[in-house]
Amino acid sequence: MQTRVLGTELTVSAVGLGAMALSEQNYGPVDEAEAVRTLHEAIDGGVTLVDTAETYGHDHANELLLGRALGHRRDHVVLSTKFGLEFDARTKSIRVAGAPDTVKASCEASLRRLRTDHIDLYYQHRVNPAYPVEDVFGVLSELVAEGKVRYLGMSEPGIDSLRRAHAVHPITAVQNEYSLFTRDPETELLPVLRELGIGLVCFGPLGRGVLTGRFRTEEDFPAGDFRRLLPRFQGENLRRNVALVDRLGELASGLGCTSVQLALAWLLTRGPDVVPIPGMETRERLRHNLHAADLELGAATLAAIEEVIPTGALGSRYGARFDELSNAESAG
Template sequence: MTVTGTEGKTLMQSRTLGERLVTSALGLGCMGMSEFYGGRDDAESVATIRRALDLGVTMLDTSDMYGPFTNEELLGKAIAGRRGEVVVATKFGVERRPDDGYFGLNSRPEYVRRACDASLRRLGVDHIDLYYQHRVDPTVPVEETWGALAELVAAGKVRHLGISEAPADVVRRAHAVHPVTAGQYEYSLFSREPEADLLPTLRELNIGLVAYSPLGRGMLTGSIASLDQLEQDDYRRGTPRFQGDNLDHNLALVARVRKLAAEREVTPGQLALAWVLAQGPDVVPIPGTKRRRYLEENVAALDVRLSPADLAAIDASTPPGAAAGERYPSRPPVGHR
């Protein structure tokens, strides 16, 4: 393994999702800036987004349901005056009300159109580069939803379409209506489920994979040793992988990753991100952070080169299915990423 470059001087690589959406090889997930992962600091979040642009990170990921609604507004503020540098990715399909905690699925065509217009207003842009169906609505045939999305593309409001956490057969049905550019799924050393059926389907159809939570919701950074480090309103406190024996088991896996990283003089998080990046040129991880120092550490993972021997050692340390506990609670907030 070799590491090149110096802090703040990483030469940003690009990757192509689908037929023609060119984006930075590493993106930035903005969800935690507004909700789910503890307290907010909007000033630092805006500074983090702008620093990401300075470093060449173009893929910025949000959703109308984060906040709710406020994360899109935050992103819009941060990219004002720099629209040409950004691939704006947002989502619809998880309906929320700001006053009562309601979560529900809604992919009816009339809702899709309203949601798109509302996102455009909050973001302060005239088009969305990548618009995802956040979760599949079982009450609405995907063909109806994607018919409405195709109309948004024809109207110039959306450039590319994506889908999130949909099974392979639903991806095929959506793709038959309008090309799917990207599928967004949890993918990391702790969540390797996409490798079975999903990745082969995406590659057959020339659909890129956008990997959310590529750091195992922060655990793979090696910085979390107990729940006491998480704020009281942090969503992870209620997730199975952060509970009891599951947490102990998963921290033992992290210790293996930490050892491999130390031997190669990189951080555990950089090793974990480099592994995701090495899974193919059609994979774009979007680690989330709300602090500039962690952003810079993540971007430096692009300088990590993994040899076949490195990849074999990492696979042996955290094989598919190694992590203990389900990804979500039995009844998570619908559409939480």
């Protein structure tokens, strides 16, 4: 596995693992035993960046799973988690929290669940405009000084908040949705990250699964899958997005790969500071996805991809129940 550097010194695998898919909640049922085997095989295959959050899974199930599964292999990975969102399973809505006086308690709770004495990369999951970002990152810098956190990150910050936080303590990585279906970071975010020397970690690199071609109708999403609530996966939007995926699949077939591998390989061409973290809950998907790192895409192929998907997906990323995820602070 090739490596890349986030920020100035944090070395990670070119493809990371989005661990949210390893736990049941957001994307439907999961075989936990297979998920653990997948995590171990990912580490064996050179994947070092493993990403989670305190809100992933019912009652923090994802962090708890990683705490159990990593065991003596904890120091083989760069473990990232996030604070500052609260998920209401009853209403399936999300609230942005993260008051400065709660940050240390959130960190301590994540450390206990992850069964570790330090978090390698700790993200503010979303900026809450109710609290000055300087106050939040002042507390986070104390956690770094205490050795409980190694590096700091932000997830989908506004540019102004990013600059202000970076002035308090260097930001190593920003996490943002970025894929062939979500190109927003290219406009403003990426240039600012490169100006400041900050890496980009891409969640949803496969369009939240639609670029796999496995989901063609709303009924294809399992019961309880939150994608059923998102506009780009509903009605005419979904049908038109599936048509784009079919065209990408035809292009990939001609290159001897799949649409998934082509989409991930495309992201890897965006720069040496860009690291996708696809969700891979089975060993079969893991092996398939990691082949993307071996693909080399020439100029003609990149131009063909742009022609197939010139402007990204149709439909907004979040619906009304998730308005707080796409508020004015969001960079995408």
